[in-house]
Amino acid sequence: MSDECFIIVNLLAGRGRCRRLWPAIEHALRRSNLSFRYVFTEAPGTAIAIAQRAAQDFSTVVAVGGDGTIHEVATGLMGTQAKLGIIPAGTGNDFVKMLSIPPKDPVQAIPILERGQTKRVDVGRVGEHYFVNGFGVGLDGAVAWRVFRSWRWPWLAHWIYLYAAVREALFFRSGELAVHGMGWAHAGTVMMLGVCNGQYLAGDFRLAPHAKIDDGLFDVYLIADMPPIRRIMQIPKARRGQHLGLPEVQIQRTPWLEIISERPLLGHLDGEPIEFPPGRLRVELLPKALEVIAGR
Numbered sequence: 001m002s003d004e005c006f007i008i009v010n011l012l013a014g015r016g017r018c019r020r021l022w023p024a025i026e027h028a029l030r031r032s033n034l035s036f037r038y039v040f041t042e043a044p045g046t047a048i049a050i051a052q053r054a055a056q057d058f059s060t061v062v063a064v065g066g067d068g069t070i071h072e073v074a075t076g077l078m079g080t081q082a083k084l085g086i087i088p089a090g091t092g093n094d095f096v097k098m099l100s101i102p103p104k105d106p107v108q109a110i111p112i113l114e115r116g117q118t119k120r121v122d123v124g125r126v127g128e129h130y131f132v133n134g135f136g137v138g139l140d141g142a143v144a145w146r147v148f149r150s151w152r153w154p155w156l157a158h159w160i161y162l163y164a165a166v167r168e169a170l171f172f173r174s175g176e177l178a179v180h181g182m183g184w185a186h187a188g189t190v191m192m193l194g195v196c197n198g199q200y201l202a203g204d205f206r207l208a209p210h211a212k213i214d215d216g217l218f219d220v221y222l223i224a225d226m227p228p229i230r231r232i233m234q235i236p237k238a239r240r241g242q243h244l245g246l247p248e249v250q251i252q253r254t255p256w257l258e259i260i261s262e263r264p265l266l267g268h269l270d271g272e273p274i275e276f277p278p279g280r281l282r283v284e285l286l287p288k289a290l291e292v293i294a295g296r
Contacts, residue, residue: 006058007038008047008073013065018089028107033114051076066090071270075130085113085293092203095133098213100295112295120288121213122197131269134201136194141266142168144273161203169231177261181254192223195283206241216287217253224248257283
């Protein structure tokens with residue numbers, strides 16, 4: 001197993017932000033004590049197979065990009081002995097906030113890679129799909145799809161999640177869900193349902209302010225329907241993690257969750273849009289299933 005780092009670079013991450021930052025990142029890597037080689041991803045989804053192959057020969061595989069890139073690389077590393085390293089260069093950079101990796105300046109992540117301190121983190125699984133930070137359906141999923149559809153507007157990149165949240169808060173139609181976890185159940189009209197491993201989603205929305213990525217439990221938020229104007233008014237509270245006292249909000253902690261819906265559900269995995277068919281979804285936590293290089 002090579003001690004070199006294998007680095008997977010998604011130049012499309014952050015609507016081109018990673019492409020702009022990569023020359024400075026590469027320069028800093030070459031000035032560091034790290035031995036490495038790198039490859040650029042070719043299209044969405046390709047980092048999974050690249051990471052799977054790299055894990056056969058390299059002890060550390062590094063994702064350079066945003067939460068979507070981390071999602072793909074982590075998925076490729078599941079079931080292997082390789083460690084995940086991260087150089088954040090995307091839009092939201094939510095997951096790294098739980099690892100004490102600076103989310104704004106990717107060059108600051110390189111000394112963390114050099115130190116090589118690791119921690120084992122929990123991973124979520126929905127069917128054959130994995131997630132490291134969070135999963136959501138309902139308004140959450142609609143926001144992820146809105147962000148995806150707005151990729152052609154690079155001038156909106158800094159505000160993309162806030163724009164999508166406001167847009168979908170105005171027009172999203174809630175649906176009926178039956179949900180149950182360890183020791184609790186809920187059935188009725190649900191606006192948002194999220195299963196959180198980390199505290200932050202959708203670019204600084206602190207939707208699960210007490211979540212921990214290594215405690216063996218998901219933090220599940222379930223939010224009942226609200227009129228559109230009330231949804232808009234509560235967005236600042238959701239960004240600050242101050243929404244837990246609202247009467248429509250409940251938080252549960254559980255290592256598994258089942259969701260039953262009679263209609264297809266727009267959803268996301270680590271912010272990446274996905275659509276689930278009608279029927280039953282089971283979400284399971286895999287305790288400490290992935291080793292990640294962390295700031296502390």
